[in-house]
Amino acid sequence: MKFSALLALAPLVAAIPGSKQASSDASFSVMSARSASPVHLLPLNAAGSYFWLGGNAQTYSPVEGIPESNQTVITAGHYLDVVVPGGQAIYVDPKGALRFTTPHSAYEPAGSSDGPFAYTPGTSFGHWSYTGQGASGFMACPSSNSTATVRRGRRAAAAPKYQVFAALKNATVPSGNVADCIGFDALAIAANGTTPTWEYI
Numbered sequence: 556m557k558f559s560a561l562l563a564l565a566p567l568v569a570a571i572p573g574s575k576q577a578s579s580d581a582s583f584s585v586m587s588a589r590s591a592s593p594v595h596l597l598p599l600n601a602a603g604s605y606f607w608l609g610g611n612a613q614t615y616s617p618v619e620g621i622p623e624s625n626q627t628v629i630t631a632g633h634y635l636d637v638v639v640p641g642g643q644a645i646y647v648d649p650k651g652a653l654r655f656t657t658p659h660s661a662y663e664p665a666g667s668s669d670g671p672f673a674y675t676p677g678t679s680f681g682h683w684s685y686t687g688q689g690a691s692g693f694m695a696c697p698s699s700n701s702t703a704t705v706r707r708g709r710r711a712a713a714a715p716k717y718q719v720f721a722a723l724k725n726a727t728v729p730s731g732n733v734a735d736c737i738g739f740d741a742l743a744i745a746a747n748g749t750t751p752t753w754e755y756i
């Protein structure tokens with residue numbers, strides 16, 4: 556949908572009544588919503604095994620016809636939408652950071668959480684959330700170490716200033732203080748029909 560339309564609808568998010576669960580294979584991208592904050596309407600991006608608000612996705616494709624992408628698309632609740640055999644799962648590590656598994660590996664640090672993550676479709680956009688460990692969704696934490704997202708100069712974008720964590724009081728965040736983090740709504744924008752990239756790196 557158009558960005559301007561999103562902008563107009565974002566304040567209404569809280570008023571959208573819950574709808575039933577989508578089919579598990581729905582794909583979507585995520586935009587943060589927290590009005591009057593520095594993290595209002597930034598794209599959620601996967602890069603360097605972590606997630607960020609802003610910047611670009613970091614992807615790789617060795618296969619002609621399968622494009623690299625600077626956008627991040629999620630499918631089946633908590634997987635990146637990829638072609639690479641084995642797929643790439645999204646999880647929360649023991650520090651509370653939202654992360655994704657590297658290609659050709661299912662490795663997650665001991666004590667990681669695989670959910671529950673939930674995608675709830677809506678009329679214009681849906682919602683994505685994480686409620687494992689009693690978390691109420693996600694938060695954006697100031698970080699100055701997002702260099703992974705600008706490594707690929709070809710699609711350089713400003714380095715993201717916020718890293719995404721599960722909204723947990725005991726998260727270990729880059730600034731050392733969870734109070735520096737900003738909770739946000741994860742708006743899910745349907746991305747059905749997008750060609751999946753090969754892998755996120």
Ligand SMILES: *[C@@H]1O[C@H](CO)[C@@H](O)[C@H](O)[C@H]1NC(C)=O
Nearest residue numbers: 577578580581582676745747
């Ligand atoms: C997305 O595509 C899948 C698979 O074709 C379908 O089951 C699902 O309902 C679609 N979701 C949306 C939101 O269009």
Ligand SMILES: *[C@@H]1O[C@H](CO)[C@@H](O)[C@H](O)[C@H]1NC(C)=O
Nearest residue numbers: 610611624625626710711712
């Ligand atoms: C993302 O990629 C598209 C085409 O591949 C390009 O037009 C667009 O400018 C890129 N966006 C950013 C933020 O780099």
Ligand SMILES: *[C@@H]1O[C@H](CO)[C@@H](O)[C@H](O)[C@H]1NC(C)=O
Nearest residue numbers: 649650688689723724725726
């Ligand atoms: C953080 O708190 C949650 C909820 O109480 C708990 O499940 C989790 O184990 C804690 N994590 C750490 C690393 O202490």
Ligand SMILES: *[C@@H]1O[C@H](CO)[C@@H](O)[C@H](O)[C@H]1NC(C)=O
Nearest residue numbers: 652698699700718727728729
């Ligand atoms: C970068 O962020 C990660 C994830 O929060 C953190 O573990 C690490 O200490 C940070 N590194 C630096 C140099 O700030």
